[in-house]
Amino acid sequence: MKPTVKKLSTLAIAGAMTVGLLAGCGNAETNENGTPKANDTAANETSKQEKVVVDFWSIWDPGNGNGKLLADAAAKFNSENLDTEIVVSGQGGYDGVAEKLEAALVAKKPPVIAQIEESFIARYSPVAADLSKYVSKATIDNYIDGLTVSSIVDGVFKAAPLNRSTPILYLNADLLAKAGLSKEGPKTWDELYEFAKKMAKPDQGIYGFSGHWDSDAWFWESALYSYGGEVVNEDGSEAAFDNDKGSKIVELWQKMSNEKVMLNPYSSQGNVSDIVKQNFVDGKVGMILDSVGSMGPLLKDQSKFKVQVAYQPAGEKNSIVTGGANMIILDSATEEQKKAAGKFLEYLASDEFVVNFYKTSGYFATTKSSLETKEVKDLFAEHPQFKVAIDQLQFAHKRPWQKNWRAMYTSIVDDLNGAMVDTKSDAKAIIHTADVKAQKIMDDNK
Numbered sequence: 001m002k003p004t005v006k007k008l009s010t011l012a013i014a015g016a017m018t019v020g021l022l023a024g025c026g027n028a029e030t031n032e033n034g035t036p037k038a039n040d041t042a043a044n045e046t047s048k049q050e051k052v053v054v055d056f057w058s059i060w061d062p063g064n065g066n067g068k069l070l071a072d073a074a075a076k077f078n079s080e081n082l083d084t085e086i087v088v089s090g091q092g093g094y095d096g097v098a099e100k101l102e103a104a105l106v107a108k109k110p111p112v113i114a115q116i117e118e119s120f121i122a123r124y125s126p127v128a129a130d131l132s133k134y135v136s137k138a139t140i141d142n143y144i145d146g147l148t149v150s151s152i153v154d155g156v157f158k159a160a161p162l163n164r165s166t167p168i169l170y171l172n173a174d175l176l177a178k179a180g181l182s183k184e185g186p187k188t189w190d191e192l193y194e195f196a197k198k199m200a201k202p203d204q205g206i207y208g209f210s211g212h213w214d215s216d217a218w219f220w221e222s223a224l225y226s227y228g229g230e231v232v233n234e235d236g237s238e239a240a241f242d243n244d245k246g247s248k249i250v251e252l253w254q255k256m257s258n259e260k261v262m263l264n265p266y267s268s269q270g271n272v273s274d275i276v277k278q279n280f281v282d283g284k285v286g287m288i289l290d291s292v293g294s295m296g297p298l299l300k301d302q303s304k305f306k307v308q309v310a311y312q313p314a315g316e317k318n319s320i321v322t323g324g325a326n327m328i329i330l331d332s333a334t335e336e337q338k339k340a341a342g343k344f345l346e347y348l349a350s351d352e353f354v355v356n357f358y359k360t361s362g363y364f365a366t367t368k369s370s371l372e373t374k375e376v377k378d379l380f381a382e383h384p385q386f387k388v389a390i391d392q393l394q395f396a397h398k399r400p401w402q403k404n405w406r407a408m409y410t411s412i413v414d415d416l417n418g419a420m421v422d423t424k425s426d427a428k429a430i431i432h433t434a435d436v437k438a439q440k441i442m443d444d445n446k
Contacts, residue, residue: 051085052340054333055111057097059325061090066163066361077347084340094120094216094325098406112333112341115162115325117216118150119399120406122236125153128328132157134342139349142367146393150401151326159326160345163363165293166320166396167222168389169313173306175199175206175286185287185310189223189252192287192313193261199286200261209256210263210279211289212272213420216406217413218323219289223249225397227315236402237442242435248315250419250427257423266420292389293324296362299383309385311392318395324363364390404445408438 056074060067067090074086091097094117104110105127116124132140140157147161169192171185179198186192196208213220221231229245232238256262263285265272277294279285283304289312290298298307312320327348329341347353349367355375358365370376371390380387402408415434419425 051083052336053085053087054113054337054341054344056086056088056113056115056344057091057101057111058088058115059091059093059097059117062088063090066357066363069357069360073348073353074344077344081340081343084343086340086344095406108332110330110332112337113327113329113344115327116159117325118159118164118323119216119401121150121153121159121326121328122401122405123403124328125158127331128153128158129331129333129338130156130158131160131329131342131345134329134338135160135345135349139346142349142369144364144366144368144371144393146396147322147364147366149322149396149398159328160349161364161366162325162327162348163293163357163361164322164324164326164366165291165363166322166389166392167219167289167312168292168295168392169310170280170288170290170294170298171308171310172199172280172283172286173308175283175305176308179286183308185308186313187311189226189249189313189315193252193256196256196261196287197259202260205284207263207279207285208261209287209289210265210276210285211253212265212276213413213416214273215413216409217416218321220249220412220416221399221409222312222319222321222397223315225319225321226312226317228317228319231400231405231408231438232402232442236400239408239435239438239442241438242432244428245315246435247427247431250416250431254419254423254425254427257420264420264423266417291323293361293363295385295389296360299362299385307385309388311388311395318392319397320392320395322393322396322398358386362386364393402442404441407441407445411437411441 058067058070060070062068062071071088074088078085091100097114097116098120101110101114101124143161147164151157151159151161169185173183176183176199181195181198186195192209199208200206211219224231224241224246227245227248229243230240233240253262257264263276263279265275268275276285276288277290280288295309311318327345329338333341351367351370351373354365354367354370355373357363358370358376359379365371365376399405412434415430419427419430
């Protein structure tokens with residue numbers, strides 16, 4: 001799941017420029033032998049020197065959470081590379097970055113690096129630099145293969161993984177045990193329904209399952225892939241989900257909600273993501289579908305119950321959507337900026353940063369070498385839940401490569417939300433309507 005950041009701020013790291021001290025002619029103090037004093041020699045030899053400034057537009061507020069991890073990395077990089085200044089600024093989440101990047105491109109004032117949601121690469125690849133010119137082959141080859149399904153456009157490596165994720169099923173181990181269910185969790189969506197029925201205790205306010213579609217229909221999309229469906233056809237010209245594969249998960253969630261075995265967050269006021277997670281943490285929900293990016297916080301405090309994880313349930317097969325953000329370097333930047341940006345991307349692919357970010361946030365470790373470090377092996381030994389998430393990457397499915405996907409999912413998620421507000425509504429009709437709207441968006445914006 002992708003976090004929404006509302007607070008906008010800019011972190012100027014390490015100062016804007018280094019200015020040399022200028023000595024006045026004939027006014028320098030001298031030693032008794034007439035030679036300039038040491039500090040004046042330094043002043044005379046120091047010339048004004050501008051740093052290469054690299055603006056990095058992030059989805060996060062750099063003052064806290066994951067944004068602070070990124071800002072701290074930038075500060076450390078700047079301290080070790082005195083000729084460069086990475087300036088990290090939060091732009092209000094995935095959609096915030098997208099909106100501002102659109103405007104900046106029109107105004108011809110884009111940043112040097114942008115952190116963009118995985119599916120946006122189709123839209124921004126024409127203005128993204130070829131990263132193989134600025135990032136070493138060894139670094140590119142070191143990225144985990146399942147995370148680079150959305151990095152390559154027409155054979156060109158355009159986007160480097162940063163905070164990447166997939167959906168995963170979180171389980172309350174205590175409620176599983178009380179219901180006499182396998183700690184491995186359900187393997188299929190049909191099994192999830194059976195598990196949920198057995199875990200639910202309506203008289204105690206306990207539900208077997210809860211979930212939401214996310215702001216960009218991410219969880220619906222992932223279930224669609226598991227049922228063998230696709231959002232668009234192979235060339236991205238036609239909507240392809242007006243079928244049982246698109247409606248099955250909607251029908252299932254409506255059924256579970258109507259039977260009171262699923263906590264339906266759309267029946268309450270508030271942020272649906274927060275409602276789902278809070279009820280899980282409070283022990284009121286046995287299973288939730290959420291992002292691996294929630295794993296760090298959910299595993300941090302297991303005082304009430306032990307948290308287990310399992311693969312997202314399969315429909316016809318195991319297939320899960322990837323998500324989260326990649327980083328692009330804008331091709332409009334100067335050559336010096338692109339080189340400096342590439343060096344910073346290399347830094348963010350170092351084992352030091354990757355391991356720390358992985359352990360702290362729960363987002364995937366992005367490199368193969370990081371999985372071989374002692375820290376990660378120790379993490380897997382202590383918290384095998386992290387290893388389950390990595391293993392699930394073998395079933396990774398990239399998001400739609402359609403330049404209009406953002407407009408499409410905005411429309412689709414409105415219809416999906418409506419299906420859960422009125423759980424008696426016809427799921428097949430709702431999906432048909434969503435498909436027709438998506439097709440019109442593509443046809444009107446070719």
